[in-house]
Amino acid sequence: MPAPQSPVRHLYVHVPFCPTICPYCDFHVLTRRAGLVEKYLAGVEEEAARLADRYAVDLDTVYIGGGTPSFLRDAEITALAQSIRRHLGWGRLENTLEINPGTVSAGRAALWRDLGFGRASVGVQSLDDATLKFLGRQHDARQAREAVTTLARQGFRVSGDLITAVPGQPLESDIRGLVDLGVGHVSAYTLTIEPGTEFARRGVTVGEDDERAGFEQTEALLTAHGFTRYEVSNYARPGQESRHNLAYWHNRTYLGLGPGAAGHYPAEGRWQKAEGGRQKAPLTPHPQPTAHNPPLTLRRTNPHLHDWLAGGRGEVQPVDAEEYVTDALFMGLRLREGVDLGDLTRRSGLNVSERYAAAIAANVGRGLLTLEGELLRATPQGWWLLNRVVTEFLEV
Structure with a gap:
C-alpha cells in the first residue's frame, strides 16, 4: 500500500496580471483592466477560505508567481498576502515573490520584506539591452542590475532568471553579470517557441545547435563560479536552492490558488478535515476510481480568470500509481541527486x-x-x- 499522506506543505499562488505580454510567453497572463484586480483579490479570498475549510495545511513554502506579482500595487499585494496568511498560513522555510525589475524600488522592496517574503525570483532574462528588446522586455539592463542590488540590500535571497539561446545574445557576459551582482541562484531556460505566441506568429526559430551550446556554456560558466547545477535548468550556491521548486521535482503534493494555478493533491480526501467523524466533501468532484486502477493523487488546474471568477471548476486529472511513478521519474531525473x-x-x-x-x-x-x-x-x-x-x- 502507498505511504500515508501528510498535510499540505506547499502553496503556489498565480497572479495573472502583466504590464505587457512578452512575445515568448504562453502562460495565463493578461493586462489589467478597471475592476479586474479587485475581483481577482476577492476570488483569492474566497478560494483560500474554501481550501482552508477542506484541507489540513501546514506550509513550508509559499510561491507567488505569474504573470507579474510585483506589478500589483502596494495595497493589492498586501491584501493578497493577508488573505493567504488569514486562511492558509505562511511558509516556515521559504516564501518567494516573482519580481519584474521595472517594478522595484527601495520602498517597495522593504514592503515585500515586511509582508514576509524572503526570496525574490527576478526576471532578469538578460543584461544586454539588444537582447532584452528582442525578448520584448520592458526593463533595460540598468534597471535589472539596480533591482537585484536593491533586493539584496533588503536582505532577500535573490534568484535571477536567464533566457539562453537567444539570437545574438552575449551569454557569457550575461552570466558573468549575474554572478558579479551576487545572486545566489540562477534559473537558465532555453528560449522555446510555443504555439500561439507572438514569436510563433513571427516565425522565430531556435536551432538545436544553439540550444545545446547555451545548455553547455551556462553550466561551464556557472560551475566555474561556484554554482552547482542541482537541476537541469537551475544552479545555486550552497544552501540557495529553491525549496519550493524542489517540492515539484520530488513530485510532492501542493495546493494551487488563483486562476490558471495547478495543484497536486492526494486522492480520496487524505488532507480533508473531519467534521463529526465524517469527511467534508472534496473541493471538486473526484473522478471515480476503478477497482483495478484507483487514483493515487489528483492533478487539478484552475480555469482562466473569467471562468474562475464565475466559479468554474477547471480540470481534474486522476493519477494512478504507474502515472505517479512516471511523473516522479520525469521530474526527479531532472535533479542532480536523482x-x-x-x-x-x-x-x-x-x-x-x-x-x-x-x-x-x-x-x-x-x-x-x-x-x-x-x-x-x-x-x-x-x-x-x-x-x-x-x-x-x-x-x-
Whole structure:
C-alpha cells in the first residue's frame, strides 16, 4: 500500500496580471483592466477560505508567481498576502515573490520584506539591452542590475532568471553579470517557441545547435563560479536552492490558488478535515476510481480568470500509481541527486525497480542513466535527452 499522506506543505499562488505580454510567453497572463484586480483579490479570498475549510495545511513554502506579482500595487499585494496568511498560513522555510525589475524600488522592496517574503525570483532574462528588446522586455539592463542590488540590500535571497539561446545574445557576459551582482541562484531556460505566441506568429526559430551550446556554456560558466547545477535548468550556491521548486521535482503534493494555478493533491480526501467523524466533501468532484486502477493523487488546474471568477471548476486529472511513478521519474531525473527507487516504491505502492527494469537497463546501457543501489540518476547526456528517456518508461 502507498505511504500515508501528510498535510499540505506547499502553496503556489498565480497572479495573472502583466504590464505587457512578452512575445515568448504562453502562460495565463493578461493586462489589467478597471475592476479586474479587485475581483481577482476577492476570488483569492474566497478560494483560500474554501481550501482552508477542506484541507489540513501546514506550509513550508509559499510561491507567488505569474504573470507579474510585483506589478500589483502596494495595497493589492498586501491584501493578497493577508488573505493567504488569514486562511492558509505562511511558509516556515521559504516564501518567494516573482519580481519584474521595472517594478522595484527601495520602498517597495522593504514592503515585500515586511509582508514576509524572503526570496525574490527576478526576471532578469538578460543584461544586454539588444537582447532584452528582442525578448520584448520592458526593463533595460540598468534597471535589472539596480533591482537585484536593491533586493539584496533588503536582505532577500535573490534568484535571477536567464533566457539562453537567444539570437545574438552575449551569454557569457550575461552570466558573468549575474554572478558579479551576487545572486545566489540562477534559473537558465532555453528560449522555446510555443504555439500561439507572438514569436510563433513571427516565425522565430531556435536551432538545436544553439540550444545545446547555451545548455553547455551556462553550466561551464556557472560551475566555474561556484554554482552547482542541482537541476537541469537551475544552479545555486550552497544552501540557495529553491525549496519550493524542489517540492515539484520530488513530485510532492501542493495546493494551487488563483486562476490558471495547478495543484497536486492526494486522492480520496487524505488532507480533508473531519467534521463529526465524517469527511467534508472534496473541493471538486473526484473522478471515480476503478477497482483495478484507483487514483493515487489528483492533478487539478484552475480555469482562466473569467471562468474562475464565475466559479468554474477547471480540470481534474486522476493519477494512478504507474502515472505517479512516471511523473516522479520525469521530474526527479531532472535533479542532480536523482531518484531513490526504494522511496518511490514506498510512496507509490508499485515496485519500481521490477516494473521498469527493462527501461532502466536499456538507458543505463546507452549511458543516459546510472544506477547505484536504488539511486537512479541521469547522466549529462541523459539530461539533454530526458524526454526520450522517460518515453521508454511510458511505453513499458
